[in-house]
Structures are given as structure tokens and as C-alpha cells.
Amino acid sequence: MxxxxxxxxxxxxxxxxxxxxxxxxxxxxxxxxxxxxxRPSARKRGYTGAWDKARAAFLKANPTCFCGAPATVVDHRIPHKGDMAIFWDRSNWQPLCAHHHNSGKQRQERRAAHGD
CATH class of the missing domain: 1.20.5 (Single alpha-helices involved in coiled-coils or other helix-helix interfaces)
Structure with a gap:
């Protein structure tokens, strides 16, 4: 080899x-x-106590990532970039495991930001 x-x-x-x-x-x-x-703090970006409650409820209803692993992150399919309408649009949420959120999803967003 x-x-x-x-x-x-x-x-x-x-x-x-x-x-x-x-x-x-x-x-x-x-x-x-x-x-x-x-970068603004998480709270200033909308991740407040209300988000914590909505996130917990969403993960309880959607407990697995597409890969079958337990979902630990509620991801915004379309990055909200501070737009609270997009932030709170539940149809824009998806359950992901930490691995898929922190690797593939972040890479996708970086490519989109750089116009690749």
C-alpha cells in the first residue's frame, strides 16, 4: 500500500x-x-432562553440525524444571518448530530460565503 x-x-x-x-x-x-x-454574542444572535426551549422541543420531536445518530443540534437549513423571521421559521430547521453539523454543514456554508 x-x-x-x-x-x-x-x-x-x-x-x-x-x-x-x-x-x-x-x-x-x-x-x-x-x-x-x-462576532456578536450568542444571545445577541437570537440564541435566548426561548430558543433553548424551542430547540429542546424540536429535538424531542425529531431525535435523529439523517445518518441515524442522535441529533444534538437544531440546524438552520438556510443560514439566518441575523434575520429573525428565518431564525424562527421551523420549516427551516433540521436535526443534526454534532459531527454532521460541525463538519459538512459548516464547510457548505463557508463555500457559499466565498462564492465557490
């Missing part, structure tokens, strides 16, 4: 196959921290 060759990072360090250079991880963490400073 073939083994991937190590890569050389832009900083000059050799990175094993499937690994990340510490300089890239640090740069990503710094970028995320800068973004988080400009």
Missing part, C-alpha cells in the same frame, strides 16, 4: 502525511480569535 510523502510547509518545516504544521495551526487559531472578537 503506497504511503504519502511528507510535505514541506511554507515556513520550511517538514510535515508528516496527514499532519499540520504548528505554524499553520497557530495562524488559524489567531485568525479565529480575531473573527470571534467581532
Amino acid at each position: 503506497p504511503v504519502a510523502a511528507p510535505k514541506v510547509c511554507a515556513c520550511g518545516k517538514v510535515v508528516p502525511p496527514g499532519g499540520r504544521c504548528p505554524c499553520r495551526a497557530k495562524a488559524d487559531a489567531e485568525r479565529k480569535a480575531r473573527f470571534d472578537k467581532t
Whole structure:
């Protein structure tokens, strides 16, 4: 079975196959921290006590992700971006497991935001 060759990072360090250079991880963490400073709090984005109750009721009625795993996240199919009409539109909600919400769904939204 073939083994991937190590890569050389832009900083000059050799990175094993499937690994990340510490300089890239640090740069990503710094970028995320800068973004988080400009982002409104969860409560300001609409995730209030009313949301907590509606979320719990939705997950009780829709307990599984499409993959069959227990759903732990109520995802907005169409990102609401602060629009409370879209935020509270239950037809826009879907139950997802944390894995599918935090991987595929987030990747989809990033692609859409960048016009890819």
C-alpha cells in the first residue's frame, strides 16, 4: 500500500502525511480569535432562553440525524444571518448530530460565503 510523502510547509518545516504544521495551526487559531472578537454574542444572535426551549422541543420531536445518530443540534437549513423571521421559521430547521453539523454543514456554508 503506497504511503504519502511528507510535505514541506511554507515556513520550511517538514510535515508528516496527514499532519499540520504548528505554524499553520497557530495562524488559524489567531485568525479565529480575531473573527470571534467581532462576532456578536450568542444571545445577541437570537440564541435566548426561548430558543433553548424551542430547540429542546424540536429535538424531542425529531431525535435523529439523517445518518441515524442522535441529533444534538437544531440546524438552520438556510443560514439566518441575523434575520429573525428565518431564525424562527421551523420549516427551516433540521436535526443534526454534532459531527454532521460541525463538519459538512459548516464547510457548505463557508463555500457559499466565498462564492465557490
